Amino acid sequence: MITSPAGTLKKVQVENFWRHGYVVVEGAVNAAQLAQMRAALGRWTDESRFHDAPYGETIDGQPRFDLARAHRADAPALRRVNNPPEIDSVYAxxxxxxxxxxxxxxxxxxDLKFHHAKLNQKQPGSETRVDWHQDxxxxxxxxxHVITALLMLDDMTEQNGCLMGVPGSHREGQRSLWQGEVFTGKVDQDTAQMAVKRARPVxxxxxxxxxxxxxxxxxxEPNPSEEARGLYICVYxxxxxxxxxxxPLPNRFEGRIVRGEASRFARFDSGTVELPPRYRAASFFEVQEKGVA
Ligand SMILES: O=C(O)CCC(=O)C(=O)O
Incomplete structure (x- = not known):
């Protein structure tokens, strides 16, 4: 994918976003911000050593910090921090x-509205994977007109479980994340096989x-490497x-207008939209592991 220094996007980047469904831009935060965000994540990871189950609390009483099954005090596997802007000023x-x-x-x-934020972390050797889905x-x-911005807190490589995207799939409609009566949070096997064939590393x-x-x-995919892979994810x-x-991640900033002005009108795309169930979970990792019946 095309990359460029930070700033407003170039025409070719805008074109690539709409053609492929994603675009990578370098230097989206300054060195001081990146260092502070990484330091906070280091502190949260250290603190997770004192817990053996998801902990902390968001505004609707769900855990703030989610741990992978492999989590141990001497090998922390903090995989998710929900809505970091509520607890750290640099993330905000x-x-x-x-x-x-x-x-x-x-x-x-x-005119742009904030929805939610989260941080996904794959520690070296992490078995955490993300199954194929559309947000x-x-x-x-x-x-x-909803965009997920995934900020790389570490170099993201093919070795440390980088994001994989299927170019053009954003123009192919909504894929079901239900299998029968269960919301699995992931597409069915046939679609997953198609995705594996067409996917490109990000x-x-x-x-x-x-x-x-x-x-x-x-x-x-999981991260078998020696390098951590952190992603700070903001949705607008x-x-x-x-x-x-x-x-699924209520927070006190939801609906905040971050650029431009609020709208008096709701704009609708035509057609039918399949809805997820209402569920409570520490993260979508849990949904993809267990499903919601
Ligand atoms: O952490 C990742 O690799 C992917 C994150 C993701 O798929 C998501 O947040 O929707």
Whole structure:
């Protein structure tokens, strides 16, 4: 994918985003912000050594910190921090003032609304994987002008469980994440096989951001390498895209206008949207592992 220094997006980057469903841009945060975010993640990871089950609390009483099954005090496997802007000022600064917010506004703005944020971490040797899905099916909106910004806290490589994206899949409609009566949070096996064949690795240096369309089919593999892979993930929508379901990650900043102005109108894409069930889970890792019946 095309990369460039931070700033507003170039025409070719905008074209690539709409053609492929994602684009990677380098230098989306400054060195000081990156260092502070990594330091906070280091502190949270150290603190996780004192816990043996998901812990902390978000505004709706779900765990703030989620641990993988392999978690041990001497080998912490903190895999998720829910809504970091609520507990750390640099994460908030980057989510609301960061240069990638301007880039998202270039794509679906000028009026832009914040939905939620989360941090996914794969420690060296982590078996954490992400099964194939579209974000839209977890957080459906009245239209699909919704973008997930994935900021790389470490170099993201093919060795450390990088994001894998299926170019063009955002133009192929919504894929079901239900298998019968169970919301598995992942596509069926046939679709997964197709995704594996067509997928491309999304890589970049620490500080780069991947701007991803909400309907891009994506997933990621475990991290067998010696290098950690952290991703800070912020979700934004056009101001006139209205969420069709309650957020799976409620937070006190949800609905905040981060660029431009609020909209008096909801804009609808035509057609039918499949909705997820209402569920409570420490993270979508748990949903993909167990399903929601
Ligand atoms: O952490 C990853 O590899 C992917 C994250 C992801 O798929 C998501 O948040 O929707």
């Amino acid at each position: 600064e980057v989510a609301f003032e960061g240069s990638f917010v301007d880039m998202v506004a270039d794509l679906i703005g000028p 839209f099916s977890y957080t459906p909106h009245s239209n699909d 890589t970049g240096h620490a500080g780069s951001v991947c701007l991803m369309h909400t309907k891009l089919l994506h997933g990621s 929508s056009a101001a006139d895209a209205v969420a069709l379901t309650r957020s």
